[in-house]
Amino acid sequence: MGMNLTLKVWRQNGSSDEGRMVTYKVEDVSPDMSFLEMLDVLNERLILEGDDPVAFDHDCREGICGMCGMVINGVAHGEQRATTTCQLHMRHFEDGAEITIEPWRAAPFPVVKDLVVDRSAFDRIIQAGGFISVPAGSAPDAHSVPVKKDDADAAFDAATCIGCGACVAACPNGSASLFTAAKITHLGLLPQGQPERDSRAKAMVEQMDMEGFGGCTNTGECTAVCPKGIPLDTIARMNADYLKASK
């Protein structure tokens, strides 16, 4: 016995289109399907009927690439904690449920089509300083630079950010602070990241502001929806580095 669902999906044919919510019925959905597979079912039907399928971003479908993401019933990646949309399963929904599906909403993330947004703004934040300048060559010996276990753990936690953009989508201010802070924390905690620590924090924060993201007011909505659970104290670290660099 499959589930029957009513979907209200944002349809927008390109950036010049105004866009609107369109209602679709999807029948006989298996509770074992992922959310994206449920959309695949809808799209196959739409294609057979000669309609335009709903466009959405996806790639690995195993929760690690950061491509997928949509706001499901008002929550980025849906209400299931620490889960990307592709890893969200239909068993978390009731049979007969009405599900609202919208793209990430932020001026720096313009809609490309339907649920697909352009996240190049994140790439430009990384280009501004999310790297370390080292002589390229063969990989150094693993223990040639000692790293404290606590620092290594915290840096790794921050490095799990997949850049999906859920933090921006969930933030009432449309701020990209959690994303930017994750990158600043990841590199700033490691010895290899020290030489550029100040300039990195300054350049990345300034790029983030230039892209038109909002300011952080510490609501914590970002970390609550983050599929990787990037902690809020990365933002405190970013603020500390930025203030130090601005002196």
Add this chain to the structure above:
Amino acid sequence: MAVTGAILVLFLVGHMVGNLKSFFGADSFNHYAEWLRTVGSPAVPNRVLLTVVEIALVLAVALHMWSAVSLARRASKARPVKYAAKRKSQANGYATHTMRYGGVIIVLFVVWHLLDMTFGAVNPEGFDAEPYDRLVAGFDPSRWWVTLFYVVAMIMVGLHLRHGLWSAFQTLGLASGRSYGKLKAAAALVSLVLVVGFLAVPVGVMIGVIK
């Protein structure tokens, strides 16, 4: 937000402690009000230190509001198309989501409060009365709506500080994963003490302990 907020919190603590003098009788409260004007005398003329504090507070309020308005404007520019689905807080942050409208309620209250207790313009006893008489007349049971406004405003102040206090540490980069628990507990405690301290006086007038 953080720095100006911190200045205003320090003021609130002092203001609350001063208010509690009303429980020690008219002389104690009036004497305290007089002391605020004569402190530092004769080294500095009367009211000089008080005026300096007043100017600092007005500046802090103005800059705090300016920061809040800029943040709100940036936020609305960053999300020109709103979500269709109703969004509920995923971070259990009720207090957090009262900051903007709560701030507006608080500033409206401050305007009324100054007209009532400082300038006496809307106070039954008027400007020439002793501070203690203005206080008792201001919270007279016949003016229950003034007391109600006061109570609502103080609860808003409590919620504002519940988020604002730890948030200031976060903004200044002084918070960490390890200190969040302690910071949030301290923020809740300080907010509660301030709300209870500020509400004690109108309740005292209402039940006749202050008369």
